[in-house]
Amino acid sequence: MAIVHVSGTRKRAKARATLRAGTGVIRVNKLRLDQYQPELYRQRILEPLMIAGDVSKKVNIDVTVEGGGINGQADAARCAISRALVQYDKDLEAPFLAYDRQLLVPDVRRKEPAKPGRHGQARAKRQKSYR
Numbered sequence: 001m002a003i004v005h006v007s008g009t010r011k012r013a014k015a016r017a018t019l020r021a022g023t024g025v026i027r028v029n030k031l032r033l034d035q036y037q038p039e040l041y042r043q044r045i046l047e048p049l050m051i052a053g054d055v056s057k058k059v060n061i062d063v064t065v066e067g068g069g070i071n072g073q074a075d076a077a078r079c080a081i082s083r084a085l086v087q088y089d090k091d092l093e094a095p096f097l098a099y100d101r102q103l104l105v106p107d108v109r110r111k112e113p114a115k116p117g118r119h120g121q122a123r124a125k126r127q128k129s130y131r
Contacts, residue, residue: 004087008079009106013068017080019088022060028077029065041074048082049101051096055089079106 026033028045036042051058061081065073082103086093093129096103112122119126 004084006080006083007026008076008081008083010075010079011068011072011107011110013065013072013076015073015076015097017064017077017084018062019056019059019084024057025060026056026063026081027061028063030062038070041043041070044074045077045081047099048078048085048096051099052085052089052092055085055092059085068080075102075107079103 004017006017006019008015008017026045026049030037033042033045036045061084063080064079065077067073068076079102082092082096086104087098093104114120114122118124
């Protein structure tokens with residue numbers, strides 16, 4: 001079985017996953033998944049592995065995540081793991097899409113840029129005081 005390299009993104013976070021035959025060890029930034037904190041984001045990363053079932057016990061996955069915040073990183077890792085599992089076993093594509101399309105298709109939304117001549121945020125305007 002060949003080694004599979006894939007990537008996943010969410011907002012500014014980028015994750016690269018490497019899948020190889022193994023015993024079911026999942027690492028995110030060299031940290032085993034069962035040690036990943038906080039619990040909420042660990043559960044989000046585990047979703048594709050739970051859907052894959054026995055297939056996830058036959059492979060080792062190493063994920064490297066950089067950029068963005070903790071939520072974006074968790075979603076990027078989740079996307080990369082899902083894509084790697086689909087390349088390893090094509091039968092997993094339908095269950096992943098049925099559960100959540102974001103597992104395989106990255107979210108293309110980005111932050112709206114701030115406009116010139118306004119205060120900081122993208123849609124913030126000056127207050128009026130004549131009413």
